[in-house]
Amino acid sequence: MSAARPGSGSASATRGALLDAAAQLMLEEGYAAVTTRRVAARADANPALVYYYFGTVDELFLALFRRGAEANLRRLEDLRQSAHPLRALWELSSEPHSAALTVEFIALAHHRPAVRAELSAYFVRFRRLQGDILEATLVHRPSTAPSPAALAVLISGLSRVLVMDDALGLTSGHAEVRELIDGFAARFEGVTPTTSDAAASPEPGRADPDGPD
Amino acid sequence: MSAARPGSGSASATRGALLDAAAQLMLEEGYAAVTTRRVAARADANPALVYYYFGTVDELFLALFRRGAEANLRRLEDLRQSAHPLRALWELSSEPHSAALTVEFIALAHHRPAVRAELSAYFVRFRRLQGDILEATLVHRPSTAPSPAALAVLISGLSRVLVMDDALGLTSGHAEVRELIDGFAARFEGVTPTTSDAAASPEPGRADPDGPD
DNA sequence: GTCTATACTTCGATAGAC
DNA sequence: GTCTATCGAAGTATAGAC
Numbered sequence: 001m002s003a004a005r006p007g008s009g010s011a012s013a014t015r016g017a018l019l020d021a022a023a024q025l026m027l028e029e030g031y032a033a034v035t036t037r038r039v040a041a042r043a044d045a046n047p048a049l050v051y052y053y054f055g056t057v058d059e060l061f062l063a064l065f066r067r068g069a070e071a072n073l074r075r076l077e078d079l080r081q082s083a084h085p086l087r088a089l090w091e092l093s094s095e096p097h098s099a100a101l102t103v104e105f106i107a108l109a110h111h112r113p114a115v116r117a118e119l120s121a122y123f124v125r126f127r128r129l130q131g132d133i134l135e136a137t138l139v140h141r142p143s144t145a146p147s148p149a150a151l152a153v154l155i156s157g158l159s160r161v162l163v164m165d166d167a168l169g170l171t172s173g174h175a176e177v178r179e180l181i182d183g184f185a186a187r188f189e190g191v192t193p194t195t196s197d198a199a200a201s202p203e204p205g206r207a208d209p210d211g212p213d
Numbered sequence: 214m215s216a217a218r219p220g221s222g223s224a225s226a227t228r229g230a231l232l233d234a235a236a237q238l239m240l241e242e243g244y245a246a247v248t249t250r251r252v253a254a255r256a257d258a259n260p261a262l263v264y265y266y267f268g269t270v271d272e273l274f275l276a277l278f279r280r281g282a283e284a285n286l287r288r289l290e291d292l293r294q295s296a297h298p299l300r301a302l303w304e305l306s307s308e309p310h311s312a313a314l315t316v317e318f319i320a321l322a323h324h325r326p327a328v329r330a331e332l333s334a335y336f337v338r339f340r341r342l343q344g345d346i347l348e349a350t351l352v353h354r355p356s357t358a359p360s361p362a363a364l365a366v367l368i369s370g371l372s373r374v375l376v377m378d379d380a381l382g383l384t385s386g387h388a389e390v391r392e393l394i395d396g397f398a399a400r401f402e403g404v405t406p407t408t409s410d411a412a413a414s415p416e417p418g419r420a421d422p423d424g425p426d
Numbered sequence: 427g428t429c430t431a432t433a434c435t436t437c438g439a440t441a442g443a444c
Numbered sequence: 445g446t447c448t449a450t451c452g453a454a455g456t457a458t459a460g461a462c
Contacts, residue, residue: 006427014427029324032245035455046429051457100323106377107320110313111242120381127385146393149386157374161366164319168333172340173362180359219445227445248437259447264439 005055008063015053017043022064027097031104034061062118065105068212069122072098076129085137086185089130093159093213096166102212103164122212127152138188159213218268221276228266230256235277240310244317247274275331278318281425282335285311289342298350299398302343306372313380315373315425335425340365351401 006012021042025033036057040047054060075092082088093099109116131148138145146154158181162174219225234255238246249270253260267273288305295301306312322329344361351358359367371394375387 012427030320031243033324036457037454046427048430048458049428052427057456103316104320104323106381107243107316110316110380111246116381120383123378123381123383124385127383131385147386147389150389150393151386153374153378153386153390154371157370158367161370161373165336165366167323168319168329168336170333170336170340172337172344173360173364173366176360176363177366180363225445249439250437259445260438261440261448262446265445270438 006053008066012053014043014045014049018045018050018053018060019064019067022060023068023101026064026104027100031061031108058112058114061105061108061112061115065115065118065122065212068098068101069118069126072212073122073125073129076126076133080133080136084185084189085133086189087182089133090155090159090181090185093155094163095213096163098213099160099163100167102160105212119212126213127156130155141188156213219266221279225266227256227258227262231258231263231266231273232277232280235273236281236314239277239317240313244274244321249273271325271327274318274321274325274328278328278331278335278425281311281314282331282339285425286335286338286342289339289346293346293349297398297402298346299402300395302346303368303372303394303398306368307376309376309379311425312373312376316377318425332425340369343368354401 006015018039021039022034025038025042034057036047036050039060040050050057050060054063072092076089079085079088079092105115105119109119127149130152134148134151138148138151158177162177165171165174219228231252234252235247237255238251247270249263250260252273253263263270263273267276285305289302292298292301292305318328318332322332340362343365347361347364351361351364371390375390378384378387
C-alpha cells in the first residue's frame with residue numbers, strides 16, 4: 001500500500017485497453033515494440049497514462065503476463081471437467097497466439113529478472129496442475145509409460161515447437177508428430193482420434209485464447 | 214555488385230569483432246540491446262563502422278545469423294563421422310548458448326520478414342540434414358518407429374524445451390525426459406547410456422558453441 | 427483520471443574529413 | 445577503413461494543470 005497506484009483490481013477500461021494494446025503489439029511486432037508511446041497510441045490513450053497505471057514498462061509487462069497467466073490457469077482447471085482432458089490439454093498448449101506470446105515472454109525473461117521470476121513461478125504452477133490432470137486422466141497407464149511430470153514436459157515441448165515451426169512456415173514431419181500425439185490420446189482416452197471429433201465437441205473455457213501457455 | 218560494401222568474404226578483424234559483440238549483447242540482454250552504438254562500444258569500434266560493414270541493423274542481424282547457421286550446418290555434417298551420431302545430434306541441439314540465440318532469432322523473425330525468410334530457409338536445411346543422418350543411423354528401426362522427419366521435430370522440440378526450462382530454473386520431469394532420450398539412443402546405437410561415456414568421447418567439430426540450433 | 431509540456435537519453439542513419 | 449559531427453525521430457520518465 002505504499003505507492004498509490006491502481007492495481008489489477010481496478011476495473012478501469014483504460015487500464016484494460018492499455019493491456020490489450022500491449023498484447024497486440026507484442027504479438028505483431030515483438031516485445032521491443034511495446035513502448036509507452038506506441039501502447040498509448042494503439043489504445044487511443046495518453047502516453048502519461050501508462051505511467052499512471054503501471055509506473056514502468058517493466059510493470060506493464062508483468063501486468064500483461066499475469067493477466068494471461070491467471071486466465072490460462074483457470075482454463076486449465078476447467079479442463080478437468082472435459083470429456084477428453086488429454087486432447088484439451090494439448091490444444092490449450094497449441095494455441096498460436098498464446099504460444100507466440102510465451103516465446104516473447106521467455107525471450108524477455110532472459111534479461112529482465114522480474115519477468116523471469118514471474119514466468120518461473122507461473123510455469124511451476126502450470127506444469128504441476130498439468131501433471132495432476134494427467135495423473136487423474138491416465139489411471140490405467142502401464143508402468144513403462146512416462147510419469148505425469150515428464151508428460152507435461154513432452155506436451156509443452158512438442159506443442160511449442162510445432163507452433164514455432166508454423167510461424168516460420170516449417171511443416172516437415174508435423175503431420176506425423178500430430179498423429180503420434182493423437183494416437184497416444186486415443187489409446188488412453190479410448191476415443192476415435194478424428195479431428196472432426198475435436199471440432200464437434202468444444203471444451204469448456206476456451207473462449208479467450210490469450211496469455212502464455 | 215551494386216553497393217560497394219564488404220561482404221562476409223572480407224576477413225576483417227573489425228567486422229568479426231562487431232559480430233561477436235552483437236552475439237554477446239543478444240545473449241545477455243536480448244535482441245533489443247543490439248543497437249549500432251552498443252555493438253560498436255562493446256567491440257571497441259566506431260559506431261559508423263557498423264553502417265560501413267552492414268548498412269543497416271537488419272543486415273547486421275542477418276549476417277550474425279548466417280555466420281552461426283553455416284557453422285552449425287558444418288558441425289552437423291561432421292556428426293556423420295561420429296561414433297554416436299544420435300547422441301551427438303541431441304547434444305548439438307541442447308547447447309544453451311545456441312538455443313538461447315535461436316529463441317531470440319525466432320522472436321525477431323516474428324516481425325522482421327528478412328530474418329524470417331533466412332531462418333525459414335536455414336531450418337529447412339537443418340532438419341533435412343538431421344533427417345538424413347537419422348535415416349543413416351537408424352537402419353534397423355522397426356516400421357512402427359517415427360520417420361526421420363518426425364524424429365527431427367521431436368529432437369528439436371524436446372531439446373529446446375529443456376533448454377528454455379533451464380533458463381527459467383524449471384527442472385520437474387527433466388531427468389526422466391533425458392533418460393527417455395538416452396534409452397532411445399542406447400537402443401538404436403547399442404551403447405551403454407552413461408553420461409560419463411559422452412564426456413569421455415568428445416565428438417568432432419564441437420569447438421565453437423555458437424549460432425542457432 | 428486525464429491531459430500538456432518538458433527534460434533528458436538513445437536510437438538509426440548520413441555526410442564528409444582524414 | 446576509420447573518424448567526427450550532426451540530423452531527426454523515438455524512447456523513459458516526471459511535474460503539474462485541469
